[in-house]
Amino acid sequence: MKIRQNVRHWAAKQALTMPVVGEYAIDKLVDIHTSVFLDRAEESYKDDRREYLDVFFEATMDTYVAALEDGYPEAEAREITHIQANFAFYNHGWTEMMEFPSDELDVHYDRYAEFFETYGIAIEDPLGEFEPAGGLPNAPSTPERLEEPEHPYAEGGFEDDVYVETGDGELVVGGGEEPDEVDVEAAPGVDEEKIEG
DSSP, X not given: OEEEEOHXXXXXXXXXXXXXXXXXXXXXXHHHXXXXXXXXSOHHHHHHHHHHHHHHHHHHHHHHHHHHHTTOOXXXXXXXXXXXXXXXXXXXXXXXXXXXXXGGHHHHHXXXXXXXXXXXXXXXXXXXXXXXXTOOOOOOOOGGGGXXXXXXXXXXXXXXXXXXXXXXXXXXXXOOOOOSOOOGXXXXXXXXXXXXX
């Protein structure tokens, strides 16, 4: 699929792998992701989906760190979490929130099958072992949208690899090289006071 990668992503990677500071980054990243995807939903559905998305995206932060620890590059680790989200959107019939067309679900799964199988992740079980102990909040589904799915925000044709738009607007396959020096304060939700705190 197609994702972006800039200094904030590298800083977030650093923050999420640090004690204490990571919690601030998680809170902000969850807020950002929930807001972005709720903006794609119809107004009447937003409140019903918010709690589910907050809990879901917090769980994907654990997936991201596990993927990094398993040796996946930053772009692929982040793509894995976005694929999980698209599995969840599909399962709920929230096709208007999807980032790639529903007919590419299997191909995206297959690319990371080894990782997904290791952690019990499946299209029908997007979080697998990363699901919170208390489960996910209920959120109403719109299964009728699966009959003739509309994907106004989906970009198809990027199912064979991770395509990364760099901070310079260049499209590269596989993602960029991590900078030698990354300022963790550039991560969402992190500032000097929290680092020293």
